[in-house]
């Protein structure tokens with residue numbers, strides 16, 4: 001089978017992972033990468049064997065050999081490269097959140113539909129084995145009718161202060177909450193009727209990063225309630241950068257998950273850490289973990305002309321709910337989701 005030619009737009013932390021997966025998947029060939037930071041683009045191109053690199057992603061999109069692209073620019077910069085990629089006839093895998101406004105999501109869906117190309121959103125927790133097991137417990141009826149969920153995805157303060165240069169133009173709600181909300185919608189298999197949200201700030205602002213320290217929110221489903229929490233200021237001494245917990249309660253059973261603190265390996269030096277052997281890790285040069293599986297799924301869909309598990313519409317509904325939570329925070333009121 002001829003390899004699918006692929007390009008990656010935005011090769012920071014997450015874009016590098018996409019590039020590594022494409023370079024290792026026997027179905028794909030990494031042809032080019034693009035990043036406004038030319039030195040970074042060059043380093044990633046060399047490391048993963050891409051033929052060329054660009055600082056202007058339009059040049060990458062001009063290449064006929066490229067059939068599909070990943071977009072891993074900052075949260076609020078997904079729309080323009082996605083629409084340009086669709087207009088150039090490329091299939092698109094866009095990082096989460098799909099975009100930070102409903103109108104941007106709709107424009108991206110419209111452009112991909114018009115061009116007849118696939119559009120997938122990288123909600124990689126759909127490939128997280130712990131949540132796949134949880135979903136199975138819902139669909140096979142083990143839990144009965146779902147009544148309550150508590151989901152907590154928090155990061156250490158390293159993420160908004162050192163890892164992301166653009167944290168003040170995003171938030172824990174967009175960066176982390178988008179994962180939680182996609183997970184809750186997938187498990188509950190319905191849209192909430194209304195939402196309520198709140199935020200607290202101070203610490204990040206005092207450090208010159210204009211974004212709240214935390215968001216909390218309630219999703220009111222028809223017969224169930226889900227509570228979500230995204231804190232961005234956990235102490236740097238935490239053993240993992242992210243902490244993800246879920247409690248899902250039905251009228252016949254419940255599931256509790258805590259994959260981020262699974263203690264199969266603990267490492268203690270001048271600090272205590274739990275190395276990642278689960279989300280994304282390297283095994284003799286091969287990228288593994290559910291982040292890699294999500295990107296592998298996209299390339300398989302392109303190669304075999306299948307529809308991706310997570311579509312543009314899934315990205316749009318998450319953005320719509322986050323927008324409603326933000327409206328609720330502003331108005332101190334429950335907001336009905338249209």
Ligand SMILES: NC(=O)c1ccc[n+]([C@@H]2O[C@H](COP(=O)([O-])OP(=O)(O)OC[C@H]3O[C@@H](n4cnc5c(N)ncnc54)[C@H](O)[C@@H]3O)[C@@H](O)[C@H]2O)c1
Pocket residue numbers: 009010011012013014015034035036037040055057072073074075076077095096097164165166175
């Ligand atoms: N870091 C993670 O663990 C992680 C996990 C899952 C999803 N994501 C998502 O992936 C996306 C990227 O996040 P990241 O952590 O890699 O951020 P990052 O800041 O490390 O990388 C973003 C890259 O995009 C580049 N860029 C900005 N504007 C560009 C443009 N117009 N053209 C080309 N390149 C451009 C930047 O120079 C940078 O290298 C975000 O949407 C984020 O939410 C990140």
